[in-house]
Amino acid sequence: MLSALCIRRPVMTILVMASFVIAGIFGYKQLPVAAVPRVDFPTIQVTAQLPGASPETMAASVASILERQFSTIAGVTSMTSTSALGNTSIVLQFDLNRNIDGAALDVQSAISTALRRLPAELPTPPSFRKVNPADFPVMFMALKSSQARLSDVDAFANRAILPRISTLPGVAQVLIFGSQKYAVRVRADLDQLAVRGLTLQELLNAVVNANSTKPVGAIADRRQNSILDATGPINKAADYMPVIVTWQNGAPVRISDVATAIDSVENDKVASWLDGTRAIILAVYRQPDANTVEVVDRVKAMLPAIQSELPSGVDIQLLADRSVPIRHAIEDVELTLALAGLLVIIAIYFFLRSARATLIPAIALPISVIGTFAGMYACGHSIDNISLLALTLAVGFVVDDAIVMLENIVRHIEAGEKPMEAAFRGSKEVGFTIISMTLSLVAVFIPVLFMGGVVGRMFNEFGLVISFAILISGVVSLTLTPMLCSRLLKPIDHHEEHNFLLRSFEWSFNKLSAGYGWALERTVALPRTVLVVTLGTFVLTAYLFQRGSPESRDPDGEETRPGEGPGAQTTFAQKLYAHSLGLALLALFLLSFILHWINSARHAAEKATEKGLPDPGLIRHLGDPQLWFESFQNWQSEFLSTAVLVVLGIFLRERLSPESKAVGEPNSKTGA
Numbered sequence: 001m002l003s004a005l006c007i008r009r010p011v012m013t014i015l016v017m018a019s020f021v022i023a024g025i026f027g028y029k030q031l032p033v034a035a036v037p038r039v040d041f042p043t044i045q046v047t048a049q050l051p052g053a054s055p056e057t058m059a060a061s062v063a064s065i066l067e068r069q070f071s072t073i074a075g076v077t078s079m080t081s082t083s084a085l086g087n088t089s090i091v092l093q094f095d096l097n098r099n100i101d102g103a104a105l106d107v108q109s110a111i112s113t114a115l116r117r118l119p120a121e122l123p124t125p126p127s128f129r130k131v132n133p134a135d136f137p138v139m140f141m142a143l144k145s146s147q148a149r150l151s152d153v154d155a156f157a158n159r160a161i162l163p164r165i166s167t168l169p170g171v172a173q174v175l176i177f178g179s180q181k182y183a184v185r186v187r188a189d190l191d192q193l194a195v196r197g198l199t200l201q202e203l204l205n206a207v208v209n210a211n212s213t214k215p216v217g218a219i220a221d222r223r224q225n226s227i228l229d230a231t232g233p234i235n236k237a238a239d240y241m242p243v244i245v246t247w248q249n250g251a252p253v254r255i256s257d258v259a260t261a262i263d264s265v266e267n268d269k270v271a272s273w274l275d276g277t278r279a280i281i282l283a284v285y286r287q288p289d290a291n292t293v294e295v296v297d298r299v300k301a302m303l304p305a306i307q308s309e310l311p312s313g314v315d316i317q318l319l320a321d322r323s324v325p326i327r328h329a330i331e332d333v334e335l336t337l338a339l340a341g342l343l344v345i346i347a348i349y350f351f352l353r354s355a356r357a358t359l360i361p362a363i364a365l366p367i368s369v370i371g372t373f374a375g376m377y378a379c380g381h382s383i384d385n386i387s388l389l390a391l392t393l394a395v396g397f398v399v400d401d402a403i404v405m406l407e408n409i410v411r412h413i414e415a416g417e418k419p420m421e422a423a424f425r426g427s428k429e430v431g432f433t434i435i436s437m438t439l440s441l442v443a444v445f446i447p448v449l450f451m452g453g454v455v456g457r458m459f460n461e462f463g464l465v466i467s468f469a470i471l472i473s474g475v476v477s478l479t480l481t482p483m484l485c486s487r488l489l490k491p492i493d494h495h496e497e498h499n500f501l502l503r504s505f506e507w508s509f510n511k512l513s514a515g516y517g518w519a520l521e522r523t524v525a526l527p528r529t530v531l532v533v534t535l536g537t538f539v540l541t542a543y544l545f546q547r548g549s550p551e552s553r554d555p556d557g558e559e560t561r562p563g564e565g566p567g568a569q570t571t572f573a574q575k576l577y578a579h580s581l582g583l584a585l586l587a588l589f590l591l592s593f594i595l596h597w598i599n600s601a602r603h604a605a606e607k608a609t610e611k612g613l614p615d616p617g618l619i620r621h622l623g624d625p626q627l628w629f630e631s632f633q634n635w636q637s638e639f640l641s642t643a644v645l646v647v648l649g650i651f652l653r654e655r656l657s658p659e660s661k662a663v664g665e666p667n668s669k670t671g672a
Helices: 002-008 010-030 055-070 100-117 150-166 190-195 200-210 292-308 323-352 355-378 385-414 419-444 453-488 500-524 527-547 572-610 618-622 625-656 658-664
Strands: 043-049 076-084 087-094 127-131 139-145 171-177 182-188 217-220 225-228 244-248 251-254 259-265 272-274 277-286 314-321
Touching: 002 010, 002 419, 002 453, 010 355, 010 453, 043 055, 043 100, 055 076, 055 087, 055 100, 087 100, 100 127, 139 150, 139 272, 139 292, 150 171, 150 182, 150 259, 150 277, 150 292, 171 292, 182 200, 200 244, 277 292, 292 314, 292 323, 323 355, 323 385, 355 385, 355 453, 385 419, 385 453, 419 453
Parallel strands: none
Antiparallel strands: 043 087, 043 127, 076 087, 139 277, 139 314, 171 277, 182 259, 217 225, 244 251, 272 277
16 A cells, blocks of 8 residues: 555655665764763762871771761662772662663762761762763873973962863863862961970961951941952962961971971872873863764864963873774764675666666665664664664665565566566555565564663664664655656566676576585485484584583583582593594494495496396496485484484483583582
8 A cells, every 4th residue: 555655656655765875874974972881870989178187097087987877778789888098989879770860869868868977077068970880081191291280280280271162052161170279277386386285276276267258347437448458378388487377485386496498289199100201181071972082173273272382391182082082983883884785786787687676775775774863863872883783784684675675576577577567566566565564674672772880881773873774774664665666667688697796696596506405415314314403403403502501510610510610630441432422322333334325326226237237236326326315315314313312311310410511510518
């Protein structure tokens, strides 16, 4: 019904196919490019800071309290905490089906509940952010200088580079690794503090008060009001030295008397090097739905402007670019996809021997592939190795339906029907067949669509992409293919002379068909042998599968056999016994066949003598190929069935007997 309508309405059919192509091109341009499909792990990172606290203190007074509170949240699959000097980081990973926004609300509630039990000295409450552990930086850049201080380079990066890159489309955030943020360190002289009877807390209070930015009030008189401001933060170590800690005996005790202030960085335990020189590293992260290649290109386009503004002696270098392997991988897969399509079209041409007939599946193939991009865009997929692998494999599937339709229509044309009549009749005959083929192929990938876990999330895109391609190819085969057959195909001239290439292929194919026919006749003549070989194949497959299973290997990955294992020694007698059964059966096979061969030659010589024909001798009979075939036929009927049954019995006895289990399995009590 649908095929007949499309044959009668060629313009409508062309417009429908054009809509597939336009939608596919639009989807292709909008699809992000990545190495693998996007798999979002519902993960939240909680960070708490208590300057000066040791890792043990952070773990006992901060991390443990938060962990106990987070353990009450539903859906938490793993919780990992890391405590360092003045910092604690807790990573919460939730079930893959858990909504990340709902989990964030639960984490916020847990932090609010735990605040009252946390140390009061925390400068700020614990903070959290959503993270994706599977997301890696798309780009690394390094800033280094042989003249300027790293703290100045760090300040320039935070002031001039990070804000500009962060505002680019597709950029999620820019982090600094090996940060060297400027800070002043005050090193106390404990001996001088003890002599003056001062404590570290008093020294700390003096430093804090010197950096106060709080309003201190106002002075009012009859003429004016004066607002008093604090001195504000001190930005140099030298300015801390005259700060007064306390007064003793009418004289000030300054920081220079009990401590030393030096210019330094906030965390001097973190550092980065590039080619033996200290540097800071900038890591650029992309947004989850952003195109990796486009993000990297935008950052690279901004680098010349950033370099022109760098301070004297500061250099910026590109360390790593994740778009390079992605570009190479995508280009390789795209080339493989194009070659696969080309080879399929060439194979169709050799079999159909008509350029017009080959053009029809050659048109259906790109329409099916391009239309798949529209489905990928609708499902939020990306162009990556998995999706392109699915498209490459789908090339062989998408032409099947078109070839079935084309072959059936060509068959009617070869019978003498006109192309239009053949298109109507041929499409009506195989329409239901194409629908069943398409649905059965899609059904094969249904289990992939419903796989769970991280692997299921990864290969869900594979199943959907290849299903889209197959469904679109089914629609194309029922609509465009019969319409093109009715317009492009011509009555076949059976006396047409083909070119040398097609004649050579036809000659080779005829030889191959003749060889297959000969082998098929011999196979049908030996039904018992075929059944025995099939049964033996199943038995051998089961044996090899069991031999290669994880249970047959020791913890180090080495293969173990009955009688072998840790602490066991394989003697020459055991090896000989292991191979003796196979050698004995092989010798029995050869001996039995030779006896049948000689016996058949003797019978052939006796028949020749009875008919009065000249006897060529036993040796000539032994060299007769027909005699070989008769000997093999008689031999297999008497020996093969019994031999395979014997082997099967020995195999089952060795595998199922309690003795073999006792020898092959380690003693659990002893191992414990």
